[in-house]
Amino acid sequence: MIQFDNVSKRYPGGHEAIVGLNLVINAGELVFVTGHSGAGKSTLLRLIGLIERPTRGQLLVDKRSTRGISRRGLPAYRRDIGMVFQDHKLLFDRTVFDNVSLPLVIAGWNHRDIGKRVRAALDQVDLLNKEKQRPETLSSGEQQRVGIARAIVARPKIVIADEPTGNLDPELSLGIMHLFERFREIGVTLVIASHDISLIDSLGHRRIALSQGALQYDTASLTETTAMFDD
Amino acid sequence: MGAYFTRHFQVLVASLGKLAYAPLASFLTILVIAITLALPAALHVMVKNALQVTGGWQDAVDFSLYLQPGLERDKAQKLADLLASRADIEAVTLIDADSALEIFAQQSGFNDAIDNLDGNPLPHTLVVRPIASLSVAASDLLRQELDGLPETDIVQLDTEWIARFQGILSLVRRAIWIAGGALGLGLLVVIGNTIRLDIQNRRDEIEIMQLIGASDPFIRRPFLYTGLWYGIGGGLLALALLAIMLGLLSGPVGQLAGLYGSSWKLMGPDLREMGLIIGIGVSLGLSGSWFATARHMRRIDLK
Numbered sequence: 001m002i003q004f005d006n007v008s009k010r011y012p013g014g015h016e017a018i019v020g021l022n023l024v025i026n027a028g029e030l031v032f033v034t035g036h037s038g039a040g041k042s043t044l045l046r047l048i049g050l051i052e053r054p055t056r057g058q059l060l061v062d063k064r065s066t067r068g069i070s071r072r073g074l075p076a077y078r079r080d081i082g083m084v085f086q087d088h089k090l091l092f093d094r095t096v097f098d099n100v101s102l103p104l105v106i107a108g109w110n111h112r113d114i115g116k117r118v119r120a121a122l123d124q125v126d127l128l129n130k131e132k133q134r135p136e137t138l139s140s141g142e143q144q145r146v147g148i149a150r151a152i153v154a155r156p157k158i159v160i161a162d163e164p165t166g167n168l169d170p171e172l173s174l175g176i177m178h179l180f181e182r183f184r185e186i187g188v189t190l191v192i193a194s195h196d197i198s199l200i201d202s203l204g205h206r207r208i209a210l211s212q213g214a215l216q217y218d219t220a221s222l223t224e225t226t227a228m229f230d231d
Numbered sequence: 232m233g234a235y236f237t238r239h240f241q242v243l244v245a246s247l248g249k250l251a252y253a254p255l256a257s258f259l260t261i262l263v264i265a266i267t268l269a270l271p272a273a274l275h276v277m278v279k280n281a282l283q284v285t286g287g288w289q290d291a292v293d294f295s296l297y298l299q300p301g302l303e304r305d306k307a308q309k310l311a312d313l314l315a316s317r318a319d320i321e322a323v324t325l326i327d328a329d330s331a332l333e334i335f336a337q338q339s340g341f342n343d344a345i346d347n348l349d350g351n352p353l354p355h356t357l358v359v360r361p362i363a364s365l366s367v368a369a370s371d372l373l374r375q376e377l378d379g380l381p382e383t384d385i386v387q388l389d390t391e392w393i394a395r396f397q398g399i400l401s402l403v404r405r406a407i408w409i410a411g412g413a414l415g416l417g418l419l420v421v422i423g424n425t426i427r428l429d430i431q432n433r434r435d436e437i438e439i440m441q442l443i444g445a446s447d448p449f450i451r452r453p454f455l456y457t458g459l460w461y462g463i464g465g466g467l468l469a470l471a472l473l474a475i476m477l478g479l480l481s482g483p484v485g486q487l488a489g490l491y492g493s494s495w496k497l498m499g500p501d502l503r504e505m506g507l508i509i510g511i512g513v514s515l516g517l518s519g520s521w522f523a524t525a526r527h528m529r530r531i532d533l534k
Binding site: 049074075076077078079081083085089090091102103105108110111150 | 237438440441442443444445446447449
């Protein structure tokens with residue numbers, strides 16, 4: 001589903017955020033990306049969302065090279081990807097309902113279908129009773145869930161989330177992670193950056209660790225490598 | 232398709248709501264647009280009125296033919312009859328030297344001074360009225376011909392000053408177009424700048440929209456509608472300002488016209504011109520916001 005072929009990303013200042021990364025994420029996988037801050041977690045997600053472009057190498061999404069996606073093609077590409085941000089990125093002058101419905105409005109859905117979909121998404125994040133409120137009246141955890149509802153409302157094939165539990169207490173964090181596991185069950189590919197290793201390990205999904213922009217280890221290939229040494 | 236139009240309508244109303252949310256700022260912007268539109272429009276209306284007045288005078292292209300001093304009255308009368316028989320001349324009036332002096336004495340009040348004169352210094356004068364359909368070129372030829380007559384001293388075209396005045400008016404007209412162009416350019420900057428500030432305030436919103444896959448036209452739409460409202464508001468307010476200006480002038484103009492025994496009234500802009508003023512406002516509003524959004528979306532662009 002997502003394939004990094006020797007991808008490097010150097011920022012204009014000269015900082016090398018991702019160095020020669022090779023990585024394959026299959027459809028329907030839930031992958032955690034860990035590493036210290038500055039290890040390149042966010043850049044990896046930004047590359048998938050085409051917020052950044054690789055300076056070297058190639059990124060394939062859905063068997064298609066992202067190199068051919070022009071500025072014009074960007075919106076259509078992004079509509080297939082749900083993004084969850086650490087700082088939520090909600091619009092504070094609109095209600096919860098209007099925030100969540102935005103991807104559908106952008107895609108040109110009609111009014112009635114939007115209502116159904118938005119309520120279904122809000123139901124999944126347990127915020128159905130808050131649809132008429134404005135984001136600033138909600139707690140941080142609730143705002144994060146609004147952001148998640150917005151990311152999944154258009155049923156994207158891929159969801160990327162950057163520190164979705166960054167500011168939340170352990171109990172809420174676990175709730176949100178279980179929510180992501182539910183999306184995986186319906187076939188969504190998820191890439192989630194987080195530094196909460198104890199939480200991640202307790203869930204037991206594939207984990208990729210980055211260090212200074214390079215792959216430190218990958219629980220998927222680790223077993224492969226071990227198997228090779230066993231030979 | 233229905234959803235598309237519904238969406239447009241929603242944005243149309245929402246952008247109006249945003250303006251109402253900051254009434255003072257919106258009003259100031261609209262006022263600037265209105266004044267910028269009203270200035271050239273007012274000048275245009277003035278010129279239009281002036282042309283209307285002087286246009287009526289164009290028919291009266293009389294020549295004053297001052298004959299040689301000392302020419303006998305009989306010869307003057309004979310010349311008058313001769314000229315009156317021409318096809319390109321409608322009428323000739325002889326004002327003989329004596330009656331000219333009498334009229335002058337009456338009108339000038341220099342009675343005593345005139346009484347002291349040895350003789351009559353004034354010549355006989357023929358007022359020649361060409362036919363109305365005479366072209367400018369033909370009228371010029373006639374004038375040369377009259378000038379060439381041995382009896383003629385000086386030929387004066389009474390409408391010369393009207394021609395000059397109309398020359399000035401056409402100059403003013405050209406100046407209005409130039410000033411209007413400059414003001415329009417200024418307007419574009421004003422609207423562009425206002426929208427630019429608006430965009431700066433809504434930077435996050437645009438960024439979020441771009442992140443969740445909104446196309447450029449989708450993001451641009453509310454800003455374009457804001458520009459549209461600015462244009463409509465500015466155009467309507469410009470018409471109101473124009474009406475106030477004309478209202479202030481109509482009293483004195485009526486009095487002046489009354490003094491000349493005329494019932495002439497100031498003309499305001501007609502429907503076509505009103506439409507033009509609003510149309511110009513709208514197109515400036517739209518293009519101003521188009522440029523501002525295009526520039527700023529590229530700057531915010533997340534790529």
